[in-house]
Amino acid sequence: MFAIHLTGTPDETATWVVPVGPGGPHSVPEVGAEVAALAGQTEGAGEAGRIVALPRPLSRPRRVLLAGIGDGDEAGWRAAGAAVIREAADDEILEVRLPAGASEAALRGLTEGLWLGGYRYRDAPRQPRSGEVRVIADNPEGYAQSLTLARATATATWFARDLTNAPSSVKNPAWFADQIVAAAADRPGVTVTVRAGDELLRFGGLRAVGGGSVSPPRFVELSWHPPGATTHVVLVGKGITFDTGGISIKPRDSMKLMKKDMGGAAAVMAAALGVADLNLPVRVTALAPLAENAVSGSAFRPGDVITHYDGSTSENTNSDAEGRIVLADALAYAAEQLNPDLVLDLATLTGANAVALGKRTAALYSPDDDLAKALTEAGAAAGEQMWRLPLADDYVENLRSDIADRISAPPGPGSVMAALFLRDFFGDAKWAHLDMSAPSWAEAHDLDLTKGATGWGARTVLRYLSALHSGQ
Numbered sequence: 019m020f021a022i023h024l025t026g027t028p029d030e031t032a033t034w035v036v037p038v039g040p041g042g043p044h045s046v047p048e049v050g051a052e053v054a055a056l057a058g059q060t061e062g063a064g065e066a067g068r069i070v071a072l073p074r075p076l077s078r079p080r081r082v083l084l085a086g087i088g089d090g091d092e093a094g095w096r097a098a099g100a101a102v103i104r105e106a107a108d109d110e111i112l113e114v115r116l117p118a119g120a121s122e123a124a125l126r127g128l129t130e131g132l133w134l135g136g137y138r139y140r141d142a143p144r145q146p147r148s149g150e151v152r153v154i155a156d157n158p159e160g161y162a163q164s165l166t167l168a169r170a171t172a173t174a175t176w177f178a179r180d181l182t183n184a185p186s187s188v189k190n191p192a193w194f195a196d197q198i199v200a201a202a203a204d205r206p207g208v209t210v211t212v213r214a215g216d217e218l219l220r221f222g223g224l225r226a227v228g229g230g231s232v233s234p235p236r237f238v239e240l241s242w243h244p245p246g247a248t249t250h251v252v253l254v255g256k257g258i259t260f261d262t263g264g265i266s267i268k269p270r271d272s273m274k275l276m277k278k279d280m281g282g283a284a285a286v287m288a289a290a291l292g293v294a295d296l297n298l299p300v301r302v303t304a305l306a307p308l309a310e311n312a313v314s315g316s317a318f319r320p321g322d323v324i325t326h327y328d329g330s331t332s333e334n335t336n337s338d339a340e341g342r343i344v345l346a347d348a349l350a351y352a353a354e355q356l357n358p359d360l361v362l363d364l365a366t367l368t369g370a371n372a373v374a375l376g377k378r379t380a381a382l383y384s385p386d387d388d389l390a391k392a393l394t395e396a397g398a399a400a401g402e403q404m405w406r407l408p409l410a411d412d413y414v415e416n417l418r419s420d421i422a423d424r425i426s427a428p429p430g431p432g433s434v435m436a437a438l439f440l441r442d443f444f445g446d447a448k449w450a451h452l453d454m455s456a457p458s459w460a461e462a463h464d465l466d467l468t469k470g471a472t473g474w475g476a477r478t479v480l481r482y483l484s485a486l487h488s489g490q
Contacts, residue, residue, distance in 0.1 A: 025155075029113060032079060036115055037095075038086050039094075072084065093127065095126075097131060099134075111150050116153055125161040137176055177476075182280065186277040190233035191310065213236065213237040223346050224348075227311050231310035242290055250356065250359050253305065258276075261311045265317050275459060278366060279311075281454065283307075288476040296484065300487050335428070350443045365453060367436050379405050390406050390450065402457065410431075416428035457472060
C-alpha cells in the first residue's frame with residue numbers, strides 16, 4: 019500500500035487537493051480566489067467524487083484539484099478520496115487540505131477512499147503507485163486513530179481483493195491455505211490450523227464437492243483469542259476456488275468469473291486479520307471450507323446423499339449448488355466445536371442475489387432483528403450495502419427429501435432457499451447469513467471500487483466488530 023501521512027506543514031511542490039462541500043470550496047488563502055471562481059463556474063463541482071483540475075503552470079502549486087465531498091459525510095469523503103487518487107499520476111505527490119474542525123469520520127472516509135480507489139492487484143503488470151499522499155490538518159495528532167482504522171480496513175480489503183483476483187490456475191485450496199498461513203505469521207496472537215486428507219473424514223460435504231478435482235480440499239481455521247475477550251464471534255466464508263458447476267456444469271459465460279467463488283472466504287479471513295491488526299478484544303475464529311468444484315469421474319453426482327459434519331444428510335439435486343454443501347460442514351463444526359456467541363457467514367452463494375437486489379447489494383438473512391439492524395448500519399457506514407430478506411417458513415416444505423434429511427437445491431426463490439438450507443446448521447448461536455455474490459465483483463471502476471474483486475464484506479465485518487467491541 020502506498021503511504022498516507024498526516025502533517026500540518028504544506029508544501030508548494032505538491033499537487034494541492036481542495037475539498038468542495040455544500041458551502042463551496044474549503045478556504046485556502048494561497049489559491050482561494052482561483053478555486054472559488056472555478057468552483058462557481060463549474061456545475062456540480064461539489065458532487066461526491068467529482069474532480070475539477072486547475073492547472074497553474076506559472077505558479078506554485080502547479081496544479082490544484084477540486085474534490086467534491088457531497089454533503090460532507092463519511093461516504094462523500096470516501097468518494098472524493100477514491101476519485102482523487104484515480105486522477106493523480108502514479109508518481110504525483112498529493113496534499114489534501116482538511117478543513118479546520120473536520121470530523122474523524124471525514125479523515126477516515128478520505129483515507130479509506132484514497133487507499134481503496136488506488137488498489138491494484140499485486141500480480142498485475144502495472145506497477146503500484148509510488149507517489150506520497152499527505153493530509154494537511156490543523157491538529158494531525160487528533161486524527162491518528164482514524165488513520166489507523168482506515169489503514170487496517172484498507173489492508174484487509176486489499177488482501178481480500180488480491181485473493182479473489184488471483185487466477186484459479188494458481189489458486190487451488192492448498193494455495194489459498196498457504197496465503198493465510200503466511201499472512202498470519204506476521205501477526206502475533208493469530209494461529210492457523212489447516213486440515214486436509216483424513217482430517218476431513220467428518221466433512222462429508224467438503225469432501226464431496228472437492229472430490230472431482232486433482233487439487234484436494236482444505237479446511238482453514240484462523241483464531242484470534244486475546245486475553246479477557248468475553249465474546250466469541252465465528253466467521254465462515256464460502257471458499258470454492260473455482261466452480262465449473264460440477265456434473266451440473268455451467269455454460270461457458272457463467273463460468274468466466276468463477277475464480278471469485280471464494281470471495282466469502284477471502285473476506286472473512288481478511289476481516290479476522292484486520293481484527294488482529296487493530297488488537298480488538300473480541301475472540302474471532304474464521305473458517306474457510308476450500309474446494310474446487312470440478313468435472314471428472316470422481317465428481318459428486320445429482321442424487322448422491324451427503325453426510326455432513328453433524329451427521330445429518332442432504333440429497334444433492336444440483337452439483338452447481340455446492341456452496342451451501344461446504345458451508346453446512348463448516349457451520350456444523352462451529353456449532354459443535356467452538357461454542358460461539360455469534361456466527362456470521364459470507365458467501366458468493368446464488369445468482370438470485372443479483373436478480374433480487376442488483377449488482378451492489380448483498381442479501382442479509384437473520385432471525386435476530388437487533389443483529390440485522392447492527393449489520394446493516396455497519397455496512398452503510400463502511401460503504402457496503404445489504405438488504406434484509408425473509409426466512410420464509412412457507413418454503414420449508416420444499417426442502418423435504420424422500421431419502422435424506424433435506425435436498426440441497428429445492429425449488430423456490432433461490433437465495434431464500436439457500437438461506438433456509440443453511441439455517442439447520444447454525445446451532446444455538448445468534449447468526450446471520452450474507453449472500454454477497456453480486457457485490458463481490460465490479461465490472462468497472464466505481465468510486466471506492468476498482469474493476470475486479472471488491473473484497474466485499476471485509477469492511478462491514480471489521481466495522482461491525484469494532485462497534486461490538488466499543489459497546490462491551
